[in-house]
Amino acid sequence: MRKIAVVLKGYPRLSETFIAQELLGLEKAGFDLSIISMRRPTDKKRHPVHDEIRAPVTYLPEYLYxxxxxxLKALWTSKGKPGFGQAFRTFLKDLLRDPTPNRVRRFGQAAVLCAEWPEGADWIHAHFIHTPASVAAYASLISGIPWSCSAHAKDIWTSPDWDLAGKLAASRWTVTCNLSGFDRLKGLTAGRGGVHLSYHGLDLARFAPFDGLRSGGDGSSAERPVTILSVGRAVEKKGYDVLLKALAQLPAELHWRFIHIGGGAKLSDLKRLTLSLGISDRVTFEGALDQQDVLARYRSSDIFALACRVTADGDRDGLPNVLVEASSQGLVCVSTDVSGVPELLSDGENGFIVPPEDPAAFSAALERLIRDPALRLRLGAAAEQRVRADFDHHTSIRQLRALFEDGWKAA
Incomplete structure (x- = not known):
């Protein structure tokens, strides 16, 4: 059985179920994994899938001091390895372009990884092409062990071209989960290839079809308000300020309630915004929940909403996994035409897509769905069909398995 050292920014994380699902899928496909986490967990809860993953976890020092x-022991041990000199020269070159403590931390963490190498591991795989890939790249140079990478969203769009291009050239292969990210990375490879598109998909056994009934409300009854759900961290790229403004613009006679699931730095700001918009009595912030509770909310809601945006520094979502999850339950989604969202949703066919930063357009889409329960059911059913046909995570596991096996043969 081949063994892979998987470098993650943090583990376990409630917001990264797609990574946990992939780790479990790789274990079931016959791979032996060792998880290398750059940070200790901060979430108070964990998903059931985390308890099913057998891989041991090693936590690198988050801050070297x-x-x-x-x-120091790791640096001394790693210094004796044949690739240390080349790794150190590469680090110094990178440091000149990125003279930050963060860059120094990544080299120190790579040295610790090499000094405390998981026994039997003969491949390194990094999730995210920014800091975890820096650790993987330096560790690969020091140890001589090949590495690969999964790139996602923020890591692609907020990393400089020189950093991405260098990692793409050094890694054996890179996968990404949305077409816009794929195009950006492909354009930095100078025709060398090695970048692959692979949607995460869902473990559809965990997201079995929902055969219950939704409310069927049309917004006309105060006793049966239409429930609008969103799941995501309260961070700028999720566009929750836009979504709340859209809700505030709904006609006064419509009866609805909004539920938000997730933590995040801007949660307090959003709560204050609901007060200033006069909608706080219709909005519930439930905080972070585990996957089973989130699934229950998908099934008890009528509409799913996520107002994705591109932030000033270029950060954005790839293809938000929550849109795929909600769609798997026949829950109609409203989102924006940012990054990979249109790769799942087709406007008017299996959901609604509106421009980002446009509360009025988002509000109009929500109003149409609130007033028309039959439309909600039709679009939600089409979205579920799309997910079950094209977003089964077994497909991505097969793709990854082939890439790893081909990589070992070529090594």
Whole structure:
């Protein structure tokens, strides 16, 4: 059985179920994994899938000064490895372009990884092409062990071209989960190839078809308000300020309620915004929930909404996994034409897509769905059909398995 050291920014994380699902899928496909986490967990809860993953977890020092003896011992041990000199020269070159403590941390973490190498591992795979891939790239140079990468969203769009191009050239292969990210990375490879498109998909056994009944409300009854759900961290790229403004613009006679699931730095700001918009009595913030509770909310809601946007620094979603999850339950979605969203949703066919930063357009889409329960059911059913036909995670696991096996043969 081949063993892979998987470098993650943090583990476990409630917001990264797609990674946990992939790890479990790889284990079921016959791979032995060792998880290398750059940060300790901060979430108070964990998903059931995390308890099914057998891989041991090693936590690197998040800040080098917190474990100085461990870092110094690792540097001394790694210095004796044949690739240390080349790795250090590459690090110095990178440091000139990125003179930050973050860059220094990544080299120190790579040294610790190499000094405490998981026994039997003969491949490194990084999730996210920014900081985890930096650790993987330096560790690969030091150890001589090949590496690969899964790139997603923020890591693609907020990393400079020189950093991405260097990692794409050094890694054996890279996969990404949305077409816009694929096009950006492909354009930086100078025709060398090695970038592959692979949608995460869902473990459809966990997201079995929902055969219950939704409310059927049309917004006319205060006793049966239409429930609008959103799941996502309260961060700028999720566009929750736009979504709340859209809700505030709904006609006064419509009866609805909005439920938000997720933590995030801007949660307090959003709560204050509901007060200033006069909709706080219709909005519930439930905080972070595990996957089973989220699934229950998908099934008890009428509409799913996510107002994705591109932030000033270029950060954006790829293809938000929550849209795929909601669609798998026949829950109609409203979102924006950002990144990979149109790769799942087709406007008017299996959901509604509106421009980002446009509360009025988002509100109009919500109003149409609130007033028309039959339309909600029709579009939700079409979205579920799309997910069950094209977003089964077994497809992505097969793609990854082939890439790993071909990589080992070529190594």
């Amino acid at each position: 917190q474990e100085p003896l461990r870092v």
